[in-house]
Amino acid sequence: MRLAIKFNKIFLTSFCLAQLYFLTGNSVVGQTSVPQWDLFELILEGPEGGNPFIGTEFGAVFYNDNDSLWTEGFYDGNGEYKIRFMPEEQGEWTYKTFSNKPSLDGKEGKLICTEAKRGTHGPVMVRDQYHFQYPDGTPFYPFGTTVYEWPFQSMESQLKTLETLKSSPFNKVRFLAVPPYKERYIEEGKLKIEEFPFEGTSRENWDFSRFNPEYFKKLDQCVKWLYENGIQADLILFRPYDDGRWGFDEMDQETNKRFVSYMMARYAAFSNIWWSLANENSFMKSLTDEEWDELFQLVEEKDSYGHLRSIHNAGNIYDYGKPWVSHISLQYYNAVRVPGVSPLLRDLFRKPVVHDEINYEGNITRRWGRISAEELTFRFWNAYIGGGYATHGESYKKNPWISTGGKLIGESPERIAFLKSLVQESPVDWNPVDQYYELNLTGKGGEFYMFYFGKESPSSWKVILPKRGLEEGDRFKVEIIDTWNMTIDPVEGIFEMVPLEGDGYKFRDKDGREIQLPGKPYLALRIKKVAEKPFYP
Amino acid sequence: MRLAIKFNKIFLTSFCLAQLYFLTGNSVVGQTSVPQWDLFELILEGPEGGNPFIGTEFGAVFYNDNDSLWTEGFYDGNGEYKIRFMPEEQGEWTYKTFSNKPSLDGKEGKLICTEAKRGTHGPVMVRDQYHFQYPDGTPFYPFGTTVYEWPFQSMESQLKTLETLKSSPFNKVRFLAVPPYKERYIEEGKLKIEEFPFEGTSRENWDFSRFNPEYFKKLDQCVKWLYENGIQADLILFRPYDDGRWGFDEMDQETNKRFVSYMMARYAAFSNIWWSLANENSFMKSLTDEEWDELFQLVEEKDSYGHLRSIHNAGNIYDYGKPWVSHISLQYYNAVRVPGVSPLLRDLFRKPVVHDEINYEGNITRRWGRISAEELTFRFWNAYIGGGYATHGESYKKNPWISTGGKLIGESPERIAFLKSLVQESPVDWNPVDQYYELNLTGKGGEFYMFYFGKESPSSWKVILPKRGLEEGDRFKVEIIDTWNMTIDPVEGIFEMVPLEGDGYKFRDKDGREIQLPGKPYLALRIKKVAEKPFYP
Incomplete structure (x- = not known):
């Protein structure tokens, strides 16, 4: 020794x-x-x-x-x-x-x-069925972004990505553990040919029985940088993006299992790790659901810390109900075009819902990468109002953030930061209130409500709330939020609630007041219970 | 002998x-x-x-x-x-x-x-993952209704219900195998006390080890009447509606299993049976998911014909992914307030989706029983446009169809019949077209499309279709459907499709035409490919 x-x-x-x-x-x-x-x-x-x-x-x-x-x-x-x-x-x-x-x-x-270092809270775990927290009890509200290939860039580029992340609202990054096939990765000066996960230089001579430690030391560095900055590393173990070249998507199951075991031994002790078994798993045609089961179970067995585990779909969706899946990691764009879908997903699987790909702000030709900042912000709001979470991505032609990282140039991150501040300031978790009947309402009955009007352009709103949690005489303050312009305007007065006659399920403002709204899209209402008046004898 | x-x-x-x-x-x-x-x-x-x-x-x-x-x-x-x-x-x-x-x-x-009797097609099975058919290949499109307690009414009432069903669009009836506790069932002249599923006259003296054949002979008759009229009997084995009185919702698991076995022996040979393990199963607090698994597996084992099997939820939703569940039988009202949810449910579970309780047309105090005919028709359309199916119910104060049957007085059945005729006339099954991006479109790319505008009130529609299945030069006829007034108006002209410039995912009418629409809610467009012109040399 x-x-x-x-x-x-x-x-x-x-x-x-x-x-x-x-x-x-x-x-x-x-x-x-x-x-x-x-x-x-x-x-x-x-x-x-x-x-x-x-x-x-x-x-x-x-x-x-x-x-x-x-x-x-x-x-x-x-x-x-x-x-x-x-x-x-x-x-x-x-x-x-x-x-x-x-x-x-x-x-x-x-x-x-x-004692833990300041800012270190341990691995994120599921809390209250639909949310997340650190083991020290600090809530963790995921606001993720996507930078698939940042570990495979130059260190200069990696550090720039890191700087961008540090000044962004994003506290989770989805990225690949194995590089996708791209021409640039086999050119001199980008990624040296020896820095692949396996020994060898091409499909013809990979030795899948030997890992390449130099490759993983670089990946370690990326995980560690995120750790040091309190950012979760949502590490994607398998991916289909091979374009028929490298064959990392077609390794045999024994190799896949050896790879998983190696990854567990190497990364499970990082507290900021989340395991994503795959990106777009069903595009890896050679793997059956039973083989994914086996890989999931191997992760469960080998990771002694029980880090979060999920899988990201394309087409066929893996069964989130399986016991080794800790949370939903869904790619289904229409699921965030209304707030009402996340509550259903929660109720179907009884797990946290993370919409991990909801199209990207950008202007590339592919339609998944050309939605507006307004639309991406709208989808974020729908996810959170529904009691779920979402992940950002940006794909401008001149700035392929989702691939290589670097800087962010879009207009949604600022709005996502605004949403994040509202979530963090909230006295309660955002859970759907009356989810079979209300489509756009989150909070906690009797305490806190957030209505989101999305693309509607209401010019008024009658003060009516579902009765759950309410008592006659409960009093509320209302604020009008412009989610795009990031303004919060208090409404004058206090609203005292009484049962809505002839309804049985709702309460209304005692004076039947209606709040005037600016008649434009992307409005929300924040409604907070007013503390009991102090008693002056 | x-x-x-x-x-x-x-x-x-x-x-x-x-x-x-x-x-x-x-x-x-x-x-x-x-x-x-x-x-x-x-x-x-x-x-x-x-x-x-x-x-x-x-x-x-x-x-x-x-x-x-x-x-x-x-x-x-x-x-x-x-x-x-x-x-x-x-x-x-x-x-x-x-x-x-x-x-x-x-x-x-x-x-x-x-040879089968005319009109007899055998038991309904799953077809093409998301639809149904008879074993002779005849498609079966479920248009269900709900008459929970009709087997427990007088024969006069039962026959009236049957007559109503025969002249309705409904080809499936959800009803209970075990009566719910209602005061009227223990009064003289309604349901005789001896006609309970078990021997005995009250909770104090049920002998759960002995079935009451006279009770089941009446139930047999109901199943047979439906059979003779080509109507599916969606028979609900367990239900929670006991109000603490009879205890049929709190039988021990051995009794539950003996009951299931008896039901299988007695009813599985009826070709029109569908098994619904329960209505609102999670309201039966004494039964765990594992016990439901056991009951499901018993049905699977004892029914030699493999009739359809599902379970209807309240609150906690049973895992539809389990292999013995043949189709989704969901109670989640908001899931039919947009068409985009059914495609997600299909993709999550890869099974047919039946929205088996979507609130009822009526005017009772309870909010689940007081939606308008317009709203129920709207929800039906959303279900079918999403590639799913739905079940009707009517609950007017003076006419509690969902409980006792009798006659129908609502305005939705006629509209549901209209929708049914459109589904049956359609040259293709209604499957979502481009379900990650299109929210309100069903059919089959290149052949047949049905757009549904729900509560929007469009006054025009630009002829643009997703490219899937389309070839340049494909030609289409368009019809404007008023789903409430049940009219179908052909649009003049034939629309020839060419790729939409700069998009990559859509085709447009060659002449860029826009169709004028009447600017009211509940409109749909039916778009059919025009057969190739005959070639005249």
Whole structure:
């Protein structure tokens, strides 16, 4: 064991988040600390010969007084075998390695998990059936964007993308773990030919039994940059975009499974990971639903942290009801052209709904990439009013953000930021209110309401609310929101609610007032309960 | 065996559709014929003592050169054990009974299955993933109605309901196999107390181990009347409407399973049966999804004919993706307020979509029973334009059709009949055309289109169609349909299609024409390809 030596070397070349651990023989010679939910990486030296990716089984048990967790390691080239671990609880953890190779077996050590770094909240999980949160209880409201190929760009371009993301509303990025076939990736100066996920230089000589660690080190960097900036990495494991060239979409199932296992060993310890089994999975004609089941179950088995798992469709939609799917990741453009569809999706699958492709703001020839900023903003609103979430994309001819990243030039991100602020400021989650009868109303009966009028251009609105949660005498303030111009105008007065005569299901303003609206599209109403008046005796 | 004697008796009192069979000892002494898909009933005499519903296992194998089928029998009181069989193939069939009771075991015989009676087409099955057909290839387009309690009314009332159905557009009726708790059913003169599914007179003394054959004979009659008139019986096995009184919604799972088995033995041989596992199943709080799975699987196992199977929801929606669910039977009112939802449901579950409760035309206090005829017709159109189907209901204070049947007084049935005629006349099934992008268009690209404008009031329509299936030069006739006033007005001229410049996804009329529309709601356009002109040399 020469981990002490390795340590220095790795420290210079790697981006490992946590300190490494020193071992002499099989015993501890030093101690390290790792902030909660950060990445701890153990490096072991092992055999370089043969094929280290096949037949070498190794991993470690990490345990404390309450918990124990098994995680597999991965080979990272140059005789380095790595085991990554994300401590979810503060305090002392002990680990012990196991392997069928003596040099990787029986190493033991300890680490201290310290307080989380400011801004770090741990992996996002499902909350209240339809929403998300961090393990420390902080809600997470996804506002995603799409930059499929940013890991395969130059570092300069990657850093520019990162800067754009940091000043955007987007807190989740969908991107590919395996590059799509594009002419530019085989030209000199863009992506070097050796930097593919597998050893080899072309379809003729891929060695699917050997991963290319240099490729994955770059991908690691992208995940880590997002982590450091509090952005979720919605990492897409498989994709069909091969144009008959590289064959990454037609690997046999054994290779697919080995790839999944490697990805789990390598990335599951990043707290900001979401797994997307595939983009447009049904375009990968060679894989059956049963094979997708198998890959999903493998992710479930190998990811010791239970990160979120979904799959993104084209044509045939994978069954979101299956137990290993944590949330819906839907591509169905018409589903966000009215707010009423997301509630149905929630009720059908009892899981959070993320509309992960809803057409892109842009002007390219393909119709999925040429909707207006108004239309994309409208679709976002429909998703959130329906109790779901949505993901942005931009595809201007001169600025293919969804492919390569870089900068954003569209007009929707600003409006999405405005929507995000409304969601974050809201005293309640946005859940449909009376979802079988109301098409455009979210909030919580009796407390908070958001009506969205979409493309209608109402010039007035009679103050009437569904009765659920209301009591006679409840009083509300109303604000008129222009979702496109991003203005919030309070309506004068307080509205006191009484039952609507002869209806049985609604309450109306006691004075029957009607609110004047500016008669244009994309209006919303925010209605908040007024706190009880203080009692002056 | 005294079947010869039994025959005469039964012939007078029973409504059995097929001739009975004579047996002496265990051998055939006569021969009978049964039209294809009709009901053949074999009556065996067996023990009357003890509890014939428990522990008596019996059934028969029916076989011909190609096929064999096992069906269980049921006890029908008075020492009569019956086995019902629907022959699906013409020619000679042989049967042999098996039982753990010697008197019911080893009876053999033959029957000749003759040509189907005029108007009889066999059991409805799924066709082309999203539609239905009879086994002889005749399409079946469901236009259902709801008369939950008609089997529990007086025969006079039942016959009136039947007459109404015969002159209505409705070819499927949803109704309950077990009565809901209503005060009127325990008053003298309405439903006699002894005519409950189980022996006993009240919750205090039901004997759930003994069925009441007299109750089921009346239910048989209702199913048969529908059969004779070509109407599907969408028979609802379980329902929650007990108001804490009878406890039929809280039977233990063993009783539920015995009930299902009895229903299968008794009704599966009726060719017009559809199984609805429940109405508003999630209101039966005592049953878990796993128990529903078990009941579904029991239906699948015991119904040798594979009749259609679904379940109708309230709140929590059962997973339609499960393999034993043949079609969606959804209660989600907002899902038919736009046409775009049915395509999504089709794509999510890859099964036919039947919107089996979409609110009722009427004027009762409850909001689910007070929509206008215009609104119900609008919702029907949305369902069919989306490639789904819908079910009607009427609930006027003075005419509770959905409960007791009788006559129809609403204005929607006539419009539903009009829609039905359009569906039946159509040269293609109504499937969404370009369902990710078009919200209100059904038909088949290049052949037939139906646009539906719902509550919009367009005063013109530019002749533009999605390109799928179109070739330059294809020519179309257009008709303007007023779906409320039931008029069809041809538009003058023939429209020849050319690609829409700069779009890539649409074709337009060569001359850029715009069709004038009457600027009112509920309009549709029917667009049919004009046959190629004959070639005159």
